Amino acid sequence: MAGNNVSAGNAVTAGTDVLAGRDVRALRNVDANQDVNAGRNVNATEHVNAGIDVNAGRDMNAGRDVTAGRDVIAENDVWAKEHVWADGDVKTNRVDLTYGGEGRNLPQNPSTTYSPISNDTQTKLVEKFKAADGTEYYRIEDGLGNNSNGDKDSASLYVLDNGDFKRYTGSTEGAEFVHGGTAADYQRVDAITTNVVKELTDENLTYKDSTVTKPSFTANVATTDQNGNAVSHQDVSVVDSLERTEESKEFVSGTNADGNGAYGVRVSQKNAQYNANGELESGMEEDALLTSSALKLSKSVDGETSTTELTAEGLNTTTVNAKNINTDVLNAKDVNADKVTAKDVIADKVVVNGRDVEAEFNYATADRAKIRQEMIEGDAATLQAANAYTDTRASQLNRRIDDVQKTAYRGVAIALAAQQAVPNVAPGQVAVFGGVGHYEGETAGSVGVVTSFTNRLSASGAFGFAGGNEFGGRVGVAYVFGGK
Numbered sequence: 001m002a003g004n005n006v007s008a009g010n011a012v013t014a015g016t017d018v019l020a021g022r023d024v025r026a027l028r029n030v031d032a033n034q035d036v037n038a039g040r041n042v043n044a045t046e047h048v049n050a051g052i053d054v055n056a057g058r059d060m061n062a063g064r065d066v067t068a069g070r071d072v073i074a075e076n077d078v079w080a081k082e083h084v085w086a087d088g089d090v091k092t093n094r095v096d097l098t099y100g101g102e103g104r105n106l107p108q109n110p111s112t113t114y115s116p117i118s119n120d121t122q123t124k125l126v127e128k129f130k131a132a133d134g135t136e137y138y139r140i141e142d143g144l145g146n147n148s149n150g151d152k153d154s155a156s157l158y159v160l161d162n163g164d165f166k167r168y169t170g171s172t173e174g175a176e177f178v179h180g181g182t183a184a185d186y187q188r189v190d191a192i193t194t195n196v197v198k199e200l201t202d203e204n205l206t207y208k209d210s211t212v213t214k215p216s217f218t219a220n221v222a223t224t225d226q227n228g229n230a231v232s233h234q235d236v237s238v239v240d241s242l243e244r245t246e247e248s249k250e251f252v253s254g255t256n257a258d259g260n261g262a263y264g265v266r267v268s269q270k271n272a273q274y275n276a277n278g279e280l281e282s283g284m285e286e287d288a289l290l291t292s293s294a295l296k297l298s299k300s301v302d303g304e305t306s307t308t309e310l311t312a313e314g315l316n317t318t319t320v321n322a323k324n325i326n327t328d329v330l331n332a333k334d335v336n337a338d339k340v341t342a343k344d345v346i347a348d349k350v351v352v353n354g355r356d357v358e359a360e361f362n363y364a365t366a367d368r369a370k371i372r373q374e375m376i377e378g379d380a381a382t383l384q385a386a387n388a389y390t391d392t393r394a395s396q397l398n399r400r401i402d403d404v405q406k407t408a409y410r411g412v413a414i415a416l417a418a419q420q421a422v423p424n425v426a427p428g429q430v431a432v433f434g435g436v437g438h439y440e441g442e443t444a445g446s447v448g449v450v451t452s453f454t455n456r457l458s459a460s461g462a463f464g465f466a467g468g469n470e471f472g473g474r475v476g477v478a479y480v481f482g483g484k
Contacts, residue, residue, distance in 0.1 A: 042074075110195035114218060114237065117188045126181040128223045132174040135159065138223075140183060144215050144241055145276030152276060158238070165238045181223030183236075191216035191237065204254030211248070214241040242278040246270050257289065264291035272300075406442060407470060413437040413444035414464035414472040420448060422460050427452045435462075442466060456480040 042048055042060045048067070060066060060074045066084045078084060127139040139155045146156035146167045157172070158165035190213050197208040216238040223231050250268045252258075257266040272283030285300040295310045307318045416437025423431040430451045437444045448462030456479055463473040 110193050112193040114189040121185045121187045124183040124186045126183050128178040129175045130178050131170055135170055137168040146241055150276035166240050179224040183219035183221050186219040188217050203256040204252050206252050208250040213245040215243055243276045245273045262291050409440045409442035410466035410468055410470045412439040413442045414466055417444045417446035418462040418464040418474050422450045425452045427454050
């Protein structure tokens with residue numbers, strides 16, 4: 001134990017603790033059965049070993065290993081040429097396992113800089129509201145589209161979080177206006193965030209290097225509370241706009257490489273622009289996922305996505321864009337597109353222009369069956385009516401033909417009955433005669449009269465009648481030439 005430093009030309013060894021108000025230094029090893037504690041630095045040319053904890057107020061340096069039965073804790077950095085071993089936690093701002101080598105230290109926390117779009121500043125109106133759940137949010141016409149619709153023509157909504165604006169995603173229904181205010185020295189800027197993620201979890205090993213540029217602004221925001229007191233917030237900026245430009249590379253390896261439980265390796269790269277709704281507007285996204293069962297490659301360029309999947313069963317390629325879907329085999333739960341071109345489409349549901357195709361098909365099928373049944377019933381009724389009409393008209397025609405035939409036969413019978421022998425009468429005498437005629441089953445009778453005017457001139461007439469109220473007659477004149 002020392003008030004300042006513990007230094008040794010060879011090793012520092014203690015049965016219990018090594019404690020120093022400032023530094024612990026050893027040309028070779030620092031060993032303690034329990035703790036190694038230093039107010040500043042712990043330095044060893046070879047090993048730092050502790051049965052329990054190793055604690056350093058600043059840096060911890062080891063030419064080879066740092067080993068602790070529980071925790072390794074340093075306010076600044078832990079440097080080890082080879083390994084850092086801890087049965088508990090390693091807590092530090094930075095761990096470098098290439099100390100003395102050619103490696104480089106990359107920042108672990110995101111770094112954001114603000115690049116002014118112009119040097120002009122202005123003052124904007126700010127409105128403060130209180131939502132139904134008590135959340136206070138701010139409304140400002142900034143043209144960034146940070147609202148529920150991603151509409152740049154509508155005001156953005158924000159909540160204050162650690163002195164900066166973040167998008168408000170809650171409900172505005174029933175919100176109460178609190179007070180107005182100003183955003184002075186308002187200046188449009190681009191928020192450029194660079195970040196390197198090096199993460200090891202129970203599931204994955206992740207490395208990501210990204211640069212994200214988002215539209216933002218800086219301003220001094222001043223409002224009043226419900227009591228009329230001024231509330232100021234200096235150097236406020238927007239930190240989470242959905243509209244952004246992103247350049248990133250990411251490597252993930254582990255049991256959940258794709259975020260959906262796939263055990264494998266995933267590599268992705270982005271160089272793209274996203275709109276205020278967070279949707280890919282232009283640029284490129286590339287993604288590759290390798291698992292034990294498949295290799296899946298995906299590439300999106302300006303809204304068109306091509307996916308290729310290689311499995312033991314074969315190769316399948318799909319191209320999807322805002323207008324068309326072209327694929328050899330499409331298996332999907334929902335497909336929404338202006339046009340689909342495919343050899344096979346297997347889908348639980350297909351919606352076209354907002355209408356369920358299956359429901360429309362079922363309705364059309366049922367409607368067609370109904371129409372067909374009505375047509376069958378209508379045809380049967382029409383045929384029955386036509387047959388009845390035809391039978392009636394045929395019967396009427398047959399009766400009329402029979403009537404005409406009988407009338408004709410009776411006419412012939414009347415003619416035969418009227419053609420009887422004319423009696424020979426002297427001038428001035430009148431004789432009456434009668435007769436009967438029969439033809440094709442019809443019979444008629446006749447009555448006639450004859451008279452003589454002179455020895456040479458005579459006249460006769462006869463009238464016949466049949467059983468159907470038919471009536472006929474004849475008149476004749478005779479003149480005798482020659483003789484005496």
